[in-house]
Amino acid sequence: MNRLEFSIPPFLSVAWVSEEALKHWQPIFKQLNQALIDTTLSGVAQGVWNSRRIRIPGAAVMKLPETAKALGLAVRSTQTGLPGEKGPVFHDVVIQLRHTSQPGDTAGIPDCCVARHNEMQGNARQESIWESAEATPGRKFDTDTITLHGGYVHGAVWHKLLVNPFSYPLCHLYCPTTLRLTTEHLEWMRAESHAGLADIWADMAHWPAEWNASHGICEMRTPVVKLAYETDATDRPFRVRFDGTAWPTHGAFGLDFPYRSPERKRMTDSQSFKNGVDLLRNL
Numbered sequence: 001m002n003r004l005e006f007s008i009p010p011f012l013s014v015a016w017v018s019e020e021a022l023k024h025w026q027p028i029f030k031q032l033n034q035a036l037i038d039t040t041l042s043g044v045a046q047g048v049w050n051s052r053r054i055r056i057p058g059a060a061v062m063k064l065p066e067t068a069k070a071l072g073l074a075v076r077s078t079q080t081g082l083p084g085e086k087g088p089v090f091h092d093v094v095i096q097l098r099h100t101s102q103p104g105d106t107a108g109i110p111d112c113c114v115a116r117h118n119e120m121q122g123n124a125r126q127e128s129i130w131e132s133a134e135a136t137p138g139r140k141f142d143t144d145t146i147t148l149h150g151g152y153v154h155g156a157v158w159h160k161l162l163v164n165p166f167s168y169p170l171c172h173l174y175c176p177t178t179l180r181l182t183t184e185h186l187e188w189m190r191a192e193s194h195a196g197l198a199d200i201w202a203d204m205a206h207w208p209a210e211w212n213a214s215h216g217i218c219e220m221r222t223p224v225v226k227l228a229y230e231t232d233a234t235d236r237p238f239r240v241r242f243d244g245t246a247w248p249t250h251g252a253f254g255l256d257f258p259y260r261s262p263e264r265k266r267m268t269d270s271q272s273f274k275n276g277v278d279l280l281r282n283l
């Protein structure tokens, strides 16, 4: 990927595919964000994980220091972007027990993903989806498009709208350690009375989606919402397609990936065709 020497100021545009999709998914995503934050905090407090690194969009971070203190947790929160820069706000939050040592630079990052983290930091990259997709076993590569199947680590696909519970550049998109941590997190959510939200979060790893970056602008298309935001500037489009088999309520129909094409009855299914065949048989 050839990176250009300019950057776009931070912005975020959120376009729901329909009024129905917005009404259905927006409240669910709000609940999901809170459940992901709460279960990360309670999981570290109760020793499920030693430390975690999550990214929180918007104002959802506000109550976190108070909750963390009550649970005996040490938290290091860093706002993304440059100081004084205007635009949407995100926080990278490292969480661990207070009586352990202060969170180090790579706390919460699995050993297998540390090299990717260092590479991205060294190059001041904003996103690592392309590099992680390129390194993914079994991915298909066609010119500037990489395609892979569902069941991948999907936090980065949604990180502009939802909490990314594993916020670090991945060694690859089926990183075994992060997938194991995801399973643990889902089990913990179910144990903490969030079974319905855990099912939705798990299902979303199987929705089709497309990450498309060109000239510093990323378009992330999912069946229910389309996001546009600033990313690393490149001289031509790069695309990662996540080919999923699950389909959300109120997902959009359309001819372009990742939308589902409108189902048309095949001619052989029509009653007049069957009547015609019967007539021929009886001749």
Ligand SMILES: [Zn+2]
Residues within 6 Å of the ligand: 110, 111, 112, 113, 170, 171, 172, 175, 176, 177, 178
């Ligand atoms: Zn890894």
